[in-house]
Structure formats: structure tokens, C-alpha cells
Amino acid sequence: MPQTMTFDFISDVSCPWCIVGLRGLEIALEELSDTIEPAITFHPFELNPHMPPGGQDIGEHVAEKYGSTPEQRKANGAMIRQRAADVGFDMADRSDGRIYNTFDAHRLLHWAKLEGKQLALKHRLFTAYFTEGGATEDHDVLIDCAGDAGLDTDEARALLASDRYAADVRAEEERWRREGINSVPTIIIDKRYVISGGQPPEAFERALARIAEEKAAAA
Numbered sequence: 001m002p003q004t005m006t007f008d009f010i011s012d013v014s015c016p017w018c019i020v021g022l023r024g025l026e027i028a029l030e031e032l033s034d035t036i037e038p039a040i041t042f043h044p045f046e047l048n049p050h051m052p053p054g055g056q057d058i059g060e061h062v063a064e065k066y067g068s069t070p071e072q073r074k075a076n077g078a079m080i081r082q083r084a085a086d087v088g089f090d091m092a093d094r095s096d097g098r099i100y101n102t103f104d105a106h107r108l109l110h111w112a113k114l115e116g117k118q119l120a121l122k123h124r125l126f127t128a129y130f131t132e133g134g135a136t137e138d139h140d141v142l143i144d145c146a147g148d149a150g151l152d153t154d155e156a157r158a159l160l161a162s163d164r165y166a167a168d169v170r171a172e173e174e175r176w177r178r179e180g181i182n183s184v185p186t187i188i189i190d191k192r193y194v195i196s197g198g199q200p201p202e203a204f205e206r207a208l209a210r211i212a213e214e215k216a217a218a219a
Contacts, residue, residue, distance in 0.1 A: 002037040003215055005208070008188040010043045010176050013105050013125040013136055016080045016091065017198035021185040022122070023087035028204035035212050041113065042122050043176060044106035044169050045184045048099060053137065055100035084130070087201065091130045100137040103169065108142055110165040110172075112151060121149035190215075 007025070011018035029038050048061075062068050068076065077095055084091035105125055112121040124145040128134040134141040139160045146156035159165070176186075187195045193211055195204065 002033065002035055003212060004037045004039060005211070005215075006190055007038055007040040008043055008191070009040055009185060010045050010181055010188070011185040012045050012047045013102050013109075013122070014099055014129055015045075015047055015184050016084065016130065018185040019089055019091075019126040019130060020080070020083050020087060020198035021187070022126075023084075023089050024199050024201045025187065025204050027087060027201035028208055031201070031205055032208055032212070036208060040119060042109055042118055044109065044173050045176060045181065045186075046102055046106070046173065047184070048101065049103070049173075051099065051101040053101070055098040055135065055137065058094060058097050058099050061099050083198065083200075089126070089130070092133060094130065094133060097133055098135070100135050102136045103166075104139065104142060104160055105136045106169045106173075107159065107165045108146055108151075108156060110168055111156075111159055112146070112149065115151060117149050117151050121145060121151065124149045 009022065009025075011022070025040075029036060059070070059073060062073055074095065077093065081091045081093065109118055109121055109125075112118040125136065125142075128141055128145050129136050134145075136142070139157070142160060143153050143156045147153040183196065185196070185198065189195065189208075189211060193207075195207055199207075
């Protein structure tokens with residue numbers, strides 16, 4: 001009988017390594033379905049909490065933040081897109097795109113957790129941004145994502161027009177900062193084990209198998 005294992009997945013919807021890591025984790029869990037029954041909860045982390053309305057050109061942003069040259073950005077982008085393709089996610093070339101604030105997306109995800117639709121919405125938001133080039137600050141984009149994830153679009157619209165769950169999201173973000181989380185994705189398993197970064201499925205599978213063995217031995 002599979003043993004329940006909790007996954008606190010701290011991430012941002014504009015983080016390419018977060019979707020790579022999520023898909024890697026999901027593929028590993030499929031392989032270990034006879035052993036592990038996962039309970040995944042997503043938690044907010046804003047890579048760019050002070051991003052102004054309208055966002056910023058990605059090339060300009062990456063150059064300012066990391067000091068990357070155009071050649072380095074091109075090579076890194078191609079590598080990340082290949083890593084995404086390796087786990088079955090279609091990531092477009094967004095070298096001429098923009099990066100946006102994601103706070104309202106995290107408010108929607110908080111609500112989706114209460115409605116039991118968080119995983120579906122998380123995937124839809126990743127697709128909207130990385131595959132379709134949608135703006136993660138645009139309420140119309142977010143409402144469409146909510147509807148596609150099985151959530152009520154009128155409720156989503158009302159939520160976004162208000163400040164509902166803003167305090168909850170900020171409190172969660174502060175909690176993870178206090179606990180030392182400063183990069184994403186960070187995955188905390190059973191409140192005890194930590195895996196960081198967009199790991200490939202085989203790395204997740206090895207780590208999860210060891211954790212499952214330890215849990216079984218301690219039971």
C-alpha cells in the first residue's frame with residue numbers, strides 16, 4: 001500500500017526551472033506510484049516582487065539581474081527549453097518577451113488550493129506564460145486560466161478586483177524567507193527533506209525512493 005508523502009513546493013509561475021522541477025517530480029512520482037501517495041501543496045515565491053506594471057523586457061531584466069551577455073542568454077534559453085522538452089513541457093523561445101509581477105497569480109493559487117484545483121491552475125499558469133506568452137499580471141489572462149482549471153470565472157474576477165488573500169500570500173512569502181528559502185523551486189518533503197532546483201526525473205526518483213525506504217524502516 002502506498003505511503004502518503006507531503007510535498008511543499010515553493011515556486012513562482014515565471015520561473016522556468018519551477019516547471020522543469022514540477023514535471024520532473026511528477027514523472028518520478030508516476031514511476032513510484034506503487035510506493036508513494038503524494039500530497040502536493042504550492043506556496044508563493046515572487047522572483048520579482050517589485051516589478052512595475054507592464055513588466056520588463058526579459059533580455060534587459062536578465063542582463064541587469066545576472067550580468068549575462070546576449071550570447072549567454074541565448075545559450076541558457078536554449079538549454080532550459082531543451083530541459084523542459086525532456087519532461088514533456090513545450091516552452092517557447094521568449095527571448096523577446098517580457099517578465100511580469102506574479103502577486104495576483106499567487107492570490108489565485110491560494111484560492112485554488114481551498115477549492116482543490118491548485119495543481120490544475122499551477123500547470124495552466126505555467127502554460128499561459130511559458131508556452132503562450134501571456135502576461136501573469138493581466139487579469140483577463142488569469143481569469144481564463146482559472147476557468148480552464150475548473151474554477152468559477154466570476155469568482156476569480158471578483159477576487160482579482162479585490163485584495164482578497166493578499167495578506168495570506170504576503171504572510172506565506174515572509175514565512176519562507178524566514179526559513180531561509182531564497183531560490184526556487186524548493187521542495188520540502190514530509191517537513192523534513194529538501195530538494196532544490198529543477199532536478200531531472202531520475203534524480204527525484206532516487207531521492208524519493210531513499211526517503212520512502214527510510215520511512216518504511218522507521219515505521
